[in-house]
Amino acid sequence: MNQKRAVLLLKVVLWLGALAPAGFLLLGMFVYPDWVGANPIERLTHVTGMTTLILLMLTLTVTPLRRVSGWNPVIRLRRPLGLFAFFYALCHFSIWFVFDMVFNVTWMLEDIAERPFITVGFAAFVILIPLALTSTKGWIRRLGRRWTTLHRGVYVAATLGVVHFYWFVKADTRLPLVFIAILAVLFGARLQAARQRRSGRRNKEPEAATAASGSR
Amino acid sequence: MVIRRPPDIPSSEITPEGVYVNRRKFIAAAAIGAAGAALAPRALRAFEDDVDQEVPARFRNMRSELDERLNSYRDVTTYNNFYEFGTDKDDPAKNSGDFNPRPWTVTVGGHCNRPGEYALEDILRPHTMEDRVYRLRCVEAWSMVIPWYGFPLADLIRRLEPTSNANFVMFRTVVRPQEMPGQRARVLDWPYIEGLRMDEAMHPLTLMATGVYGMDLPNQNGAPLRLIVPWKYGFKGIKSIDHIDFVEEMPDNTWKVSNSREYGFYANVNPNVDHPRWSQARERRLPSLFRNHETLMFNGYGEQVAHLYSGMDLTRWY
Ligand code: HEM
Numbered sequence: 001m002n003q004k005r006a007v008l009l010l011k012v013v014l015w016l017g018a019l020a021p022a023g024f025l026l027l028g029m030f031v032y033p034d035w036v037g038a039n040p041i042e043r044l045t046h047v048t049g050m051t052t053l054i055l056l057m058l059t060l061t062v063t064p065l066r067r068v069s070g071w072n073p074v075i076r077l078r079r080p081l082g083l084f085a086f087f088y089a090l091c092h093f094s095i096w097f098v099f100d101m102v103f104n105v106t107w108m109l110e111d112i113a114e115r116p117f118i119t120v121g122f123a124a125f126v127i128l129i130p131l132a133l134t135s136t137k138g139w140i141r142r143l144g145r146r147w148t149t150l151h152r153g154v155y156v157a158a159t160l161g162v163v164h165f166y167w168f169v170k171a172d173t174r175l176p177l178v179f180i181a182i183l184a185v186l187f188g189a190r191l192q193a194a195r196q197r198r199s200g201r202r203n204k205e206p207e208a209a210t211a212a213s214g215s216r
Numbered sequence: 217m218v219i220r221r222p223p224d225i226p227s228s229e230i231t232p233e234g235v236y237v238n239r240r241k242f243i244a245a246a247a248i249g250a251a252g253a254a255l256a257p258r259a260l261r262a263f264e265d266d267v268d269q270e271v272p273a274r275f276r277n278m279r280s281e282l283d284e285r286l287n288s289y290r291d292v293t294t295y296n297n298f299y300e301f302g303t304d305k306d307d308p309a310k311n312s313g314d315f316n317p318r319p320w321t322v323t324v325g326g327h328c329n330r331p332g333e334y335a336l337e338d339i340l341r342p343h344t345m346e347d348r349v350y351r352l353r354c355v356e357a358w359s360m361v362i363p364w365y366g367f368p369l370a371d372l373i374r375r376l377e378p379t380s381n382a383n384f385v386m387f388r389t390v391v392r393p394q395e396m397p398g399q400r401a402r403v404l405d406w407p408y409i410e411g412l413r414m415d416e417a418m419h420p421l422t423l424m425a426t427g428v429y430g431m432d433l434p435n436q437n438g439a440p441l442r443l444i445v446p447w448k449y450g451f452k453g454i455k456s457i458d459h460i461d462f463v464e465e466m467p468d469n470t471w472k473v474s475n476s477r478e479y480g481f482y483a484n485v486n487p488n489v490d491h492p493r494w495s496q497a498r499e500r501r502l503p504s505l506f507r508n509h510e511t512l513m514f515n516g517y518g519e520q521v522a523h524l525y526s527g528m529d530l531t532r533w534y
Contacts, residue, residue, distance in 0.1 A: 115492070
């Protein structure tokens, strides 16, 4: 009961937080031009790219958070976070395709082939597509353990996203390095958990049951 | 297009900011009402309007030599690459409030007969200021049309009497981490350094700018003295210059030092030589949203400058 309340509250916060950047950009485009400045498309690409990255990091934080806090319901934030991340990646890609590539598929393919920073960004986006499509309860059931394996792709996408960002900046690598650090911590937490699980299984501790329940 | 005019515009000619802001809000509100077509509100943000509001009347119908409309004063002064004040485009306008461009001295050195420390006034006094409307093409594949205010660099160089050893001119931006927050981190190798070959520096298109839209340069645009080389990428246009040196060897300019694979010394606008991370064949002509305009060789100034590079492999000397 109380737990349900807490989850609901967190979800409200999540939705508001996740929709805020989109709201900001829409208002900037249509009401307050100063919010997006002289080069709105650059601002749009910037904000959607950054939001994708932050949401991907948050998505990856949920599982370790559950482990550390022991509070299982937090897992229910994972799917909306992941889907919002995909939503922003889709916007980010579409803005690029419409305004930078001007709907020209040849230019688009050339750019993807020739420019490593675009190549990795695009790869990250492509990886997220099947994850978004299989995020429903039905698919989770249908795929069983394979679902867990498939959805480890988030780690790949997040890594490629960070590389994309790192290769994009011209000189100031401070912020990309922060993301690399966050990613390192998240990977560390995962490895740590895997190690504990292995030793846990050996000691036949009940934790093994949770770990195998396909919620990663 | 030589229009003589004193550099300081009486403040009575400038619409108070409040009026201006309300007007924009009104336009915005009207825009929502009318927002049938998705992009209509941007069209309503007609830059000519705020040109009329903020700047002297002579700019109302001014066009570039290529008959292009001017970008708004607001866009020109709020969207800047000036890493000394931060790496985001709106950082310079936000973070340059503490910068003090007066009094200002320029130190002239190297191979010339008139080295020394010059007060800015002494640098400017003999020259006749003029408006020059150029397209500024950024290496990041966007461009704006900007009415600079200044005088040809060649006139200044003649006064300083370089000797025959002076093959290049090297410029330096002032170093003042107290006033320039971006300089407190080593994002680039301060001081910012740029240079030109002597024939480029003496070219009549090359401008020493002290103003924009007929008014003194705002800090974020490189007050009090900056370089404009319209056929080169914007980063050649070094800002807030406090050193000019005549040198024998090609200077190591800052962006080339930072990443020589992506930025060279010449930095001529060239649609055929891509930046490794994006194509230079097309640009976004702000305020347009689309990056669909073909970039012109030498930014459209080829007739005047192509001869400077005859016989040079511009793929190698990017
Ligand atoms: C999960 C996938 C992706 C993530 C996390 C991501 C993230 C980012 C981030 C953080 C930036 C830097 C924004 C800034 O600081 O201005 C950026 C820039 C950029 N991204 Fe992505 N991105 C992704 C996918 C893509 C895709 C698929 C494309 C296009 C094929 C793309 C094209 C770009 C471009 C062109 C820029 C530079 C914008 C500019 O020039 O100002 N990205 N991205």
